[in-house]
Amino acid sequence: NAGVTQTPKFQVLKTGQSMTLQCAQDMNHEYMSWYRQDPGMGLRLIHYSVGAGITDQGEVPNGYNVSRSTTEDFPLRLLSAAPSQTSVYFCASSRQGFYGYTFGSGTRLTVV
Amino acid sequence: LAKTTQPISMDSYEGQEVNITCSHNNIATNDYITWYQQFPSQGPRFIIQGYKTKVTNEVASLFIPADRKSSTLSLPRVSLSDTAVYYCLVGGRGNTDKLIFGTGTRLQVFP
Numbered sequence: 001n002a003g004v005t006q007t008p009k010f011q012v013l014k015t016g017q018s019m020t021l022q023c024a025q026d027m028n029h030e031y032m033s034w035y036r037q038d039p040g041m042g043l044r045l046i047h048y049s050v051g052a053g054i055t056d057q058g059e060v061p062n063g064y065n066v067s068r069s070t071t072e073d074f075p076l077r078l079l080s081a082a083p084s085q086t087s088v089y090f091c092a093s094s095r096q097g098f099y100g101y102t103f104g105s106g107t108r109l110t111v112v
Numbered sequence: 113l114a115k116t117t118q119p120i121s122m123d124s125y126e127g128q129e130v131n132i133t134c135s136h137n138n139i140a141t142n143d144y145i146t147w148y149q150q151f152p153s154q155g156p157r158f159i160i161q162g163y164k165t166k167v168t169n170e171v172a173s174l175f176i177p178a179d180r181k182s183s184t185l186s187l188p189r190v191s192l193s194d195t196a197v198y199y200c201l202v203g204g205r206g207n208t209d210k211l212i213f214g215t216g217t218r219l220q221v222f223p
Contacts, residue, residue, distance in 0.1 A: 004155075033211060042199070043156070043213040058210055090155045092211070100146065101211055103155025 002026050006091050006104035013081040013111045021076040021107050023091030031094040032074040033058070033101070034066065036087040043090065049074055081111045116200045121218040130187040132217050134200030137181050142204040145176060145183045150197045150216070159198075160185070187219075195221045 033048040045058030148156040
């Protein structure tokens with residue numbers, strides 16, 4: 001099993017550009033989430049999904065969009081990148097919300 | 113979701129037992145207690161989950177008193193590779209659609 005796969009691993013964007021961070025899991029998990037982690041800080045929830053077609057906002061959703069058309073994929077879209085979005089982004093999935101989540105290896109994003 | 117409080121940092125030496133306590137005074141009846149471990153530059157890793165009394169696996173033990181208002185993660189005989197941030201989370205069926213992390217406890221193990 002590949003688990004949770006995030007692509008790309010590294011990305012540099014210019015201010016105002018848009019891009020999509022990809023997240024895919026092969027464990028047939030219903031729950032998926034996106035987090036960002038700034039240097040030396042804890043993880044903050046951006047958006048989450050409890051199943052295909054269902055998404056909701058987390059703690060810091062502004063500037064990000066998500067969709068969940070399949071169980072496997074949960075892409076995160078940056079609409080117009082800003083330097084404040086420079087961070088490491090983690091995707092996670094779980095069979096059910098209170099069971100253990102499996103995290104991806106992260107995408108390190110720099111906005112210049 | 114129940115709020116959790118844990119120490120910001122702890123230091124230990126190799127071979128010692130480390131106990132990290134988490135307070136969760138507002139834990140609900142159907143809430144579970146879950147601990148994650150995060151190494152630098154990696155995503156968090158689920159290490160243990162429990163509801164009451166004691167749970168043990170190959171990585172750690174989790175002690176939960178009868179009132180469940182706190183819990184203690186116990187790491188036996190730590191090594192340098194246990195240096196990480198440890199997060200305590202509380203949630204259960206029906207109210208854990210989203211997983212909210214606190215600041216965690218930064219454990220530094222010295223030789």
